Amino acid sequence: MAQQGILTHGDKPFKRDKISFILSNPFYYGYFHYSGELHEGKHEPVIAKKLFDKVQKVLKQRSKPRRKEKIPKAFTGLFHCGECGMMITAEIQKGHVCYRCTKKSKTKICNQSYTREEDLDQQLSFMIQKVFLRQDWAKQMLKMLEKDREDTAQSCFAFAQENQEKIKELKQKLQFILDSYLDQVIEREIYLEKKSEVMSQVKTLEEQNIRFEQKQNDWLEPFREWINEAANAAKIARDNDLFVKRVLASKIFGSNLVLENKKARGSAQNQWAALNPDLRSLTVVPRAGVEPA
Incomplete structure:
Protein backbone atom coordinates (compact mmCIF):
# COMPACT_ATOMS: atom_id res chain seq x y z
CA MET A 1 0.00 0.00 0.00
CA LYS A 64 -1.56 -19.07 10.64
CA PRO A 65 2.00 -19.74 11.79
CA ARG A 66 4.02 -21.16 8.95
CA ARG A 67 5.23 -24.67 9.45
CA LYS A 68 8.70 -25.57 8.42
CA GLU A 69 8.36 -27.20 5.03
CA LYS A 70 9.52 -30.78 5.04
CA ILE A 71 11.84 -31.86 2.27
CA PRO A 72 10.52 -35.16 0.88
CA LYS A 73 12.90 -38.10 1.23
CA ALA A 74 12.79 -40.51 -1.71
CA PHE A 75 13.32 -43.80 0.11
CA THR A 76 11.34 -43.17 3.32
CA GLY A 77 8.94 -46.06 4.00
CA LEU A 78 10.45 -48.21 1.26
CA PHE A 79 12.70 -50.36 3.47
CA HIS A 80 12.22 -52.34 6.65
CA CYS A 81 14.92 -52.69 9.29
CA GLY A 82 16.60 -56.08 9.08
CA GLU A 83 17.22 -56.18 12.82
CA CYS A 84 13.88 -55.24 14.37
CA GLY A 85 11.47 -55.13 11.41
CA MET A 86 10.44 -51.50 11.86
CA MET A 87 10.23 -49.02 8.97
CA ILE A 88 13.20 -47.00 7.73
CA THR A 89 12.85 -43.22 7.95
CA ALA A 90 15.16 -40.34 7.01
CA GLU A 91 16.53 -37.10 8.40
CA ILE A 92 19.16 -34.51 7.62
CA GLN A 93 22.53 -35.06 9.31
CA LYS A 94 25.33 -32.55 8.67
CA GLY A 95 23.82 -31.56 5.33
CA HIS A 96 23.30 -35.15 4.17
CA VAL A 97 20.08 -37.16 3.93
CA CYS A 98 20.54 -40.21 6.14
CA TYR A 99 18.26 -43.22 6.56
CA ARG A 100 17.76 -45.01 9.85
CA CYS A 101 15.40 -47.35 11.65
CA THR A 102 12.50 -45.69 13.45
CA LYS A 103 13.34 -47.98 16.41
CA LYS A 104 9.70 -48.09 17.47
CA SER A 105 9.70 -51.75 18.42
CA LYS A 106 8.53 -52.36 21.99
CA THR A 107 10.04 -55.83 22.13
CA LYS A 108 13.46 -55.40 20.49
CA ILE A 109 16.37 -53.06 21.04
CA CYS A 110 17.68 -51.94 17.64
CA ASN A 111 21.37 -51.09 17.23
CA GLN A 112 21.30 -50.07 13.58
CA SER A 113 23.09 -46.86 12.57
CA TYR A 114 22.58 -44.36 9.76
CA THR A 115 23.04 -45.03 6.03
CA ARG A 116 23.64 -42.06 3.75
CA GLU A 117 21.25 -41.56 0.85
CA GLU A 118 23.94 -41.74 -1.83
CA ASP A 119 25.07 -45.14 -0.51
CA LEU A 120 21.53 -46.48 -0.39
CA ASP A 121 20.85 -45.10 -3.87
CA GLN A 122 23.91 -46.88 -5.25
CA GLN A 123 22.87 -50.21 -3.72
CA LEU A 124 19.25 -49.91 -4.87
CA SER A 125 20.38 -49.00 -8.39
CA PHE A 126 22.53 -52.13 -8.50
CA MET A 127 19.58 -54.27 -7.36
CA ILE A 128 17.27 -52.80 -10.01
CA GLN A 129 19.81 -53.38 -12.78
CA LYS A 130 19.84 -57.09 -11.92
CA VAL A 131 16.21 -57.49 -13.02
CA PHE A 132 16.03 -55.43 -16.23
CA LEU A 133 14.64 -56.82 -19.49
CA ARG A 134 17.00 -57.06 -22.45
CA GLN A 135 16.10 -54.74 -25.33
CA ASP A 136 16.03 -57.56 -27.91
CA TRP A 137 13.69 -59.52 -25.65
CA ALA A 138 11.45 -56.49 -25.22
CA LYS A 139 11.17 -55.98 -28.99
CA GLN A 140 10.33 -59.65 -29.55
CA MET A 141 7.77 -59.70 -26.75
CA LEU A 142 6.09 -56.51 -28.00
CA LYS A 143 5.88 -58.00 -31.48
CA MET A 144 4.33 -61.18 -30.10
CA LEU A 145 1.95 -59.12 -27.98
CA GLU A 146 0.78 -57.13 -31.00
CA LYS A 147 0.04 -60.39 -32.82
CA ASP A 148 -1.96 -61.57 -29.81
CA ARG A 149 -3.88 -58.29 -29.83
CA GLU A 150 -4.79 -58.70 -33.49
CA ASP A 151 -5.84 -62.33 -33.00
CA THR A 152 -7.92 -61.43 -29.95
CA ALA A 153 -9.59 -58.57 -31.81
CA GLN A 154 -10.53 -60.89 -34.69
CA SER A 155 -11.92 -63.51 -32.31
CA CYS A 156 -13.93 -60.93 -30.39
CA PHE A 157 -15.26 -59.40 -33.60
CA ALA A 158 -16.41 -62.82 -34.80
CA PHE A 159 -18.06 -63.51 -31.45
CA ALA A 160 -19.80 -60.12 -31.46
CA GLN A 161 -21.05 -60.64 -35.01
CA GLU A 162 -22.46 -64.03 -34.07
CA ASN A 163 -24.22 -62.51 -31.07
CA GLN A 164 -25.60 -59.68 -33.20
CA GLU A 165 -27.16 -62.23 -35.54
CA LYS A 166 -28.74 -63.99 -32.58
CA ILE A 167 -30.05 -60.67 -31.26
CA LYS A 168 -31.51 -59.86 -34.66
CA GLU A 169 -33.32 -63.22 -34.76
CA LEU A 170 -34.64 -62.75 -31.23
CA LYS A 171 -35.99 -59.28 -32.05
CA GLN A 172 -37.77 -60.76 -35.06
CA LYS A 173 -39.19 -63.38 -32.71
CA LEU A 174 -40.36 -60.59 -30.40
CA GLN A 175 -42.19 -58.95 -33.28
CA PHE A 176 -43.78 -62.29 -34.20
CA ILE A 177 -44.96 -62.78 -30.60
CA LEU A 178 -46.43 -59.27 -30.58
CA ASP A 179 -48.20 -59.82 -33.90
CA SER A 180 -49.59 -63.12 -32.64
CA TYR A 181 -50.97 -61.40 -29.56
CA LEU A 182 -52.48 -58.53 -31.56
CA ASP A 183 -54.07 -61.05 -33.94
CA GLN A 184 -55.47 -62.85 -30.88
CA VAL A 185 -53.60 -66.02 -31.77
CA ILE A 186 -52.14 -66.27 -28.25
CA GLU A 187 -53.45 -65.21 -24.87
CA ARG A 188 -52.06 -62.21 -22.98
CA GLU A 189 -50.47 -64.39 -20.30
CA ILE A 190 -48.58 -66.42 -22.90
CA TYR A 191 -47.58 -63.25 -24.74
CA LEU A 192 -46.13 -61.66 -21.59
CA GLU A 193 -44.31 -64.86 -20.64
CA LYS A 194 -42.74 -65.30 -24.09
CA LYS A 195 -41.88 -61.61 -24.37
CA SER A 196 -40.10 -61.64 -20.99
CA GLU A 197 -38.17 -64.78 -21.93
CA VAL A 198 -36.97 -63.41 -25.28
CA MET A 199 -36.10 -59.96 -23.89
CA SER A 200 -34.01 -61.63 -21.19
CA GLN A 201 -32.08 -63.53 -23.86
CA VAL A 202 -31.49 -60.31 -25.83
CA LYS A 203 -30.19 -58.52 -22.73
CA THR A 204 -27.81 -61.39 -21.93
CA LEU A 205 -26.32 -61.32 -25.43
CA GLU A 206 -25.97 -57.51 -25.42
CA GLU A 207 -24.12 -57.61 -22.09
CA GLN A 208 -21.84 -60.37 -23.39
CA ASN A 209 -20.84 -58.11 -26.28
CA ILE A 210 -20.14 -55.20 -23.94
CA ARG A 211 -18.03 -57.37 -21.61
CA PHE A 212 -16.01 -58.78 -24.49
CA GLU A 213 -15.39 -55.32 -25.89
CA GLN A 214 -14.22 -54.05 -22.50
CA LYS A 215 -12.10 -57.04 -21.53
CA GLN A 216 -10.46 -58.12 -24.78
CA ASN A 217 -7.35 -56.04 -24.04
CA ASP A 218 -7.50 -56.06 -20.22
CA TRP A 219 -4.33 -58.13 -19.89
CA LEU A 220 -2.60 -56.88 -23.04
CA GLU A 221 -2.13 -53.23 -22.07
CA PRO A 222 -0.81 -53.87 -18.53
CA PHE A 223 1.60 -56.44 -19.99
CA ARG A 224 2.75 -53.97 -22.65
CA GLU A 225 3.39 -51.36 -19.95
CA TRP A 226 5.38 -53.87 -17.90
CA ILE A 227 7.57 -54.83 -20.89
CA ASN A 228 8.42 -51.17 -21.57
CA GLU A 229 9.03 -50.51 -17.88
CA ALA A 230 11.26 -53.57 -17.50
CA ALA A 231 13.21 -52.60 -20.63
CA ASN A 232 13.81 -49.13 -19.17
CA ALA A 233 14.74 -50.40 -15.69
CA ALA A 234 18.49 -50.21 -16.27
CA LYS A 235 18.20 -46.60 -17.51
CA ILE A 236 16.07 -45.60 -14.51
CA ALA A 237 18.63 -47.22 -12.20
CA ARG A 238 21.42 -45.13 -13.75
CA ASP A 239 19.46 -41.86 -13.66
CA ASN A 240 19.48 -39.44 -10.73
CA ASP A 241 15.71 -39.16 -10.25
CA LEU A 242 15.37 -40.90 -6.90
CA PHE A 243 11.58 -40.65 -6.78
CA VAL A 244 11.15 -42.42 -10.14
CA LYS A 245 13.63 -45.01 -8.90
CA ARG A 246 11.58 -45.44 -5.72
CA VAL A 247 8.37 -46.08 -7.70
CA LEU A 248 10.09 -48.72 -9.81
CA ALA A 249 11.74 -50.36 -6.79
CA SER A 250 8.36 -50.57 -5.07
CA LYS A 251 6.90 -52.39 -8.09
CA ILE A 252 9.85 -54.78 -8.35
CA PHE A 253 10.41 -55.63 -4.70
CA GLY A 254 7.13 -54.67 -3.03
CA SER A 255 7.54 -54.92 0.74
CA ASN A 256 10.59 -57.20 0.46
CA LEU A 257 13.24 -54.48 0.79
CA VAL A 258 15.39 -54.65 3.91
CA LEU A 259 18.19 -52.42 5.22
CA GLU A 260 20.58 -53.92 7.76
CA ASN A 261 24.15 -53.01 8.70
CA LYS A 262 24.14 -50.37 5.94
CA LYS A 263 23.39 -53.08 3.35
CA ALA A 264 20.21 -53.21 1.27
CA ARG A 265 18.66 -56.47 0.12
CA GLY A 266 15.41 -57.70 -1.34
CA SER A 267 13.87 -60.26 -3.69
CA ALA A 268 11.90 -59.41 -6.81
CA GLN A 269 8.23 -60.34 -6.79
CA ASN A 270 5.58 -61.44 -9.31
CA GLN A 271 6.63 -61.15 -12.97
CA TRP A 272 9.81 -59.33 -12.00
CA ALA A 273 11.12 -62.51 -10.36
CA ALA A 274 11.27 -64.10 -13.82
CA LEU A 275 13.97 -61.61 -14.89
CA ASN A 276 16.77 -63.71 -13.44
CA PRO A 277 20.25 -62.54 -14.53
CA ASP A 278 21.19 -66.16 -15.25
CA LEU A 279 18.44 -66.43 -17.86
CA ARG A 280 19.47 -63.46 -20.00
CA SER A 281 21.74 -65.51 -22.23
CA LEU A 282 18.74 -67.51 -23.42
CA THR A 283 16.61 -66.65 -26.46
CA VAL A 284 12.95 -65.74 -26.56
CA VAL A 285 11.08 -68.38 -28.56
CA PRO A 286 8.30 -66.71 -30.55
CA ARG A 287 4.94 -68.41 -30.79
CA ALA A 288 3.87 -69.95 -34.06
CA GLY A 289 3.33 -67.44 -36.83
CA VAL A 290 5.66 -64.76 -35.46
CA GLU A 291 8.99 -64.42 -37.20
CA PRO A 292 12.06 -63.16 -35.34
CA ALA A 293 12.96 -59.50 -35.87
Missing part, protein backbone atom coordinates in the same frame (compact mmCIF):
# COMPACT_ATOMS: atom_id res chain seq x y z
CA ALA A 2 2.87 2.33 0.82
CA GLN A 3 4.29 1.77 -2.67
CA GLN A 4 0.95 2.95 -4.09
CA GLY A 5 1.10 6.12 -1.97
CA ILE A 6 -1.53 4.96 0.53
CA LEU A 7 -0.29 6.13 3.93
CA THR A 8 -1.66 7.05 7.36
CA HIS A 9 -2.50 10.64 8.31
CA GLY A 10 1.02 10.91 9.64
CA ASP A 11 2.42 9.81 6.25
CA LYS A 12 3.52 6.48 7.67
CA PRO A 13 2.92 3.00 6.23
CA PHE A 14 -0.06 1.08 7.62
CA LYS A 15 0.76 -1.72 10.04
CA ARG A 16 -0.13 -5.29 9.09
CA ASP A 17 -2.95 -5.64 11.62
CA LYS A 18 -4.51 -2.38 10.40
CA ILE A 19 -4.35 -3.57 6.78
CA SER A 20 -6.06 -6.84 7.79
CA PHE A 21 -8.76 -4.84 9.60
CA ILE A 22 -9.39 -2.68 6.53
CA LEU A 23 -9.54 -5.66 4.17
CA SER A 24 -11.99 -7.42 6.50
CA ASN A 25 -14.50 -4.55 6.43
CA PRO A 26 -17.79 -5.71 4.81
CA PHE A 27 -18.41 -2.11 3.70
CA TYR A 28 -16.57 -2.88 0.45
CA TYR A 29 -19.17 -5.41 -0.71
CA GLY A 30 -22.21 -3.36 0.37
CA TYR A 31 -22.74 -4.29 4.04
CA PHE A 32 -21.70 -2.68 7.33
CA HIS A 33 -21.45 -3.45 11.05
CA TYR A 34 -23.61 -1.49 13.50
CA SER A 35 -23.95 -2.29 17.20
CA GLY A 36 -22.26 -5.60 16.65
CA GLU A 37 -24.70 -6.65 13.91
CA LEU A 38 -24.25 -6.95 10.16
CA HIS A 39 -26.61 -4.81 8.06
CA GLU A 40 -27.18 -4.36 4.36
CA GLY A 41 -26.14 -0.89 3.22
CA LYS A 42 -27.71 1.31 0.58
CA HIS A 43 -24.35 2.33 -0.90
CA GLU A 44 -22.92 0.88 -4.12
CA PRO A 45 -20.59 -2.09 -3.44
CA VAL A 46 -16.96 -1.47 -4.32
CA ILE A 47 -16.16 -5.14 -4.95
CA ALA A 48 -18.10 -8.38 -5.38
CA LYS A 49 -18.78 -10.58 -2.36
CA LYS A 50 -16.92 -13.42 -4.12
CA LEU A 51 -13.72 -11.35 -4.24
CA PHE A 52 -14.17 -10.34 -0.60
CA ASP A 53 -14.45 -14.00 0.42
CA LYS A 54 -11.26 -14.82 -1.48
CA VAL A 55 -9.43 -12.04 0.38
CA GLN A 56 -10.69 -13.39 3.74
CA LYS A 57 -9.43 -16.85 2.83
CA VAL A 58 -5.96 -15.48 2.03
CA LEU A 59 -5.90 -13.44 5.24
CA LYS A 60 -6.85 -16.50 7.27
CA GLN A 61 -4.10 -18.59 5.68
CA ARG A 62 -1.48 -15.88 6.24
CA SER A 63 -2.48 -15.46 9.87
